[in-house]
Amino acid sequence: MSEWINTLHPAWQALIRVLLVVLPILMLVPGMIWWERRLLSWMQDRIGPNRVATITWSKTSRLVPGFLRGKKTHFFGLIQPIADGVKLFLKEDITPAAVDRVVYFIAPAVALFPAFALGGTLPWGPFPALTPIADVNIGVLYVLAVSSLGVYGVVLGGYASDNKYSLMGGLRSSAQLISYELAMGMSLAGVVMATGSLKITEMVKAQEAPLWGAVPTLQNWFIFTPFGFISAVVFLVCMVAETNRAPFDLPEAENELIAGYHTEYSSMKFAVFFMGEYAAMFVFSGVFAAVFLGGYNLLPIRWDETATAVPAMAGLFKFLGQMNGALAGFWFLGKCALGITAYIWLRATLPRLRYDQLMSLGWRSLLPLAVSNLIVVALWIVCTEVYGASAAWIAVVAAGIALSVAAGVAHRIAQRGRPNLEVRGVRLVGGNPAQDEAVVGGPAA
């Protein structure tokens, strides 16, 4: 279908590949903003922006058909992002007097760059001629490397603003990003070992294998496997932290730091920061989809095998299989939308973490979890190759028990003699009242 592209000059091929990633992201950012505002307001029992793009038809004009006269047509406020954009464009672009002008100017651009560059090795369909931009043999490492560059925009913006709140935001952000990068790398390492390749295209192919090597009609999406599920949870938390989104939005915590690193930015410079954040959300959702959710496959069903298993409906399944391949880009987009919805849901549900909670979650929970997951995956691979599958099961279960016992003991030791600050955390409605009573006194009691 798309093989004619291979006849073009390599530079044109590269341009097409790049545009096919960058343009959808650019065009979907307004849609994401609309979706976030609407979904968030529904979740918070508000109405949200629903007025822009409402057409009020004339009561008298003859040009309007009779059944429309005097009526209103609503489009759910779909044009609201354009109104937002115009507002941001027309705002006065203030540059404070004390800023470091060069750095202040380039910081938003630096923040935008990694968000777009992140999609470089991400396949959105089974079309080797079109995607990914570069199918290099370091795909996952590339994602990690580029996401680690995200800290620069924030740090530079915070520093150049010459504002102590901005500086605090930048410092918090760099600490946060460095902490969560490790757990993210470790969680991906487990999946890389299971796949045996760093290429994201190979990872998607590995997920098209039979489920658990046993069910030939279903696909082995990594989120359905035990190790993949743990990796997915760790990766999900880390990706929310890497994009500075709630509940990890400490760098821009508005009740502590005004707006954090972009306090001094107005007009389009602020909009560029904003766009970078949304583009990063989009691409990270794409990475999550590609690595854990079977990439561009709509459903975890192996259509060809299903067709042979159910000969009566073979034609239908073959057709669905072809659609699964041909419309792969839309399925991938749908999974990205799912990821963004998860982001918004998290924002609506969870309150912001305190700084020590953030560090404790990253270093004491996620990193050990990801590392033990990695060890268990390694054990599984070694035992399967040397002693066979049944021995591998026993070894992995034993290792899981041993690791959780070790984690419990380590936690007990770490908590000994330390005031119990953790309990002061958030408790949702319906907690244990007796325990609540005990907590009120706090560490002083």
Added chain:
Amino acid sequence: MEGVAQSPNLLVFAAFAGVAALAAIGVVAFPSALRSALCLVINFFVLAFLYFSLGAELLGITQIVVYTGAIMVLFLFVIMLLKLQAPALLHERQDFKIPLGLAFGAALFALIGAQVLGPLQGVFQMRADPGYGAPEPVGRALFSLYLWPFELASVLLLIGIVGSILLAKRKL
């Protein structure tokens, strides 16, 4: 030159190398610590691009992960925390540091250049062979031929981590 001149790679190389050289000059030329650090970031980043364009993806990505993504972030962190400003320049009457530095720099350049440029005479291959320096052979080499140095390096890193925690904690 005929093998190289036809290749658009030369243009790419010239652009990247020019930026890298300019950034390297900027590192020493800027009085402000932050600007110098940023120039170093650009330099490392463009070097990684050069590795990419030569087909050495793993090396390039390691360059970004280790230097651009980790070490330089810490540099910036420290510069931000200390709020390092451009130092007030003290002009000395007879500053022999500059000519001495230039002489040593030229000597070092000549030494390295003599070692590097000689073997490169008449080399026209712009890219490494496909698969050269790929993660798989690198990993295989690390865990077979270079297992002991690798393990020793990891022990060294572990000691470094423990030591930094010891230094950072006020009381254990």
